[in-house]
Amino acid sequence: MKLFAVLLAALALASTAGASDPWANARTVTEVMVDNSFEPDHLTFHSGQAYALRLENHGKDMHEFTAADFLRSARIRDKDKLVNGGTDIVVQPGQSVTVFLIPGPKGQYDLHCADHDWDGMVGGITVD
Numbered sequence: 001m002k003l004f005a006v007l008l009a010a011l012a013l014a015s016t017a018g019a020s021d022p023w024a025n026a027r028t029v030t031e032v033m034v035d036n037s038f039e040p041d042h043l044t045f046h047s048g049q050a051y052a053l054r055l056e057n058h059g060k061d062m063h064e065f066t067a068a069d070f071l072r073s074a075r076i077r078d079k080d081k082l083v084n085g086g087t088d089i090v091v092q093p094g095q096s097v098t099v100f101l102i103p104g105p106k107g108q109y110d111l112h113c114a115d116h117d118w119d120g121m122v123g124g125i126t127v128d
Contacts, residue, residue, distance in 0.1 A: 041123035073104030
């Protein structure tokens with residue numbers, strides 16, 4: 001009977017641990033950066049859902065995921081990965097960066113690469 005009680009307590013503890021960690025069930029969304037575009041060029045997130053935003057730079061140039069309003073309104077776990085006052089995520093050529101976030105208010109947000117928007121590296125983000 002003691003063993004059953006211990007197992008039951010362990011199961012209860014394990015189920016509440018995941019519930020208290022908002023990042024435990026984060027959905028992965030991958031954005032590929034190439035010279036000079038985002039693939040895909042539009043991302044959709046659900047408000048309140050945790051995400052692991054994986055940014056992969058497959059290009060030869062450094063690229064930035066610049067989404068000032070989106071990033072400022074989101075709850076970001078990895079704030080140390082944000083630059084320029086929290087408006088950009090920089091990804092070096094051949095590298096990737098993953099940022100855990102929970103999107104803010106529903107709406108449409110601009111996305112661009114601060115260094116290559118003049119060359120068409122633009123996109124959008126929808127939070128529904």
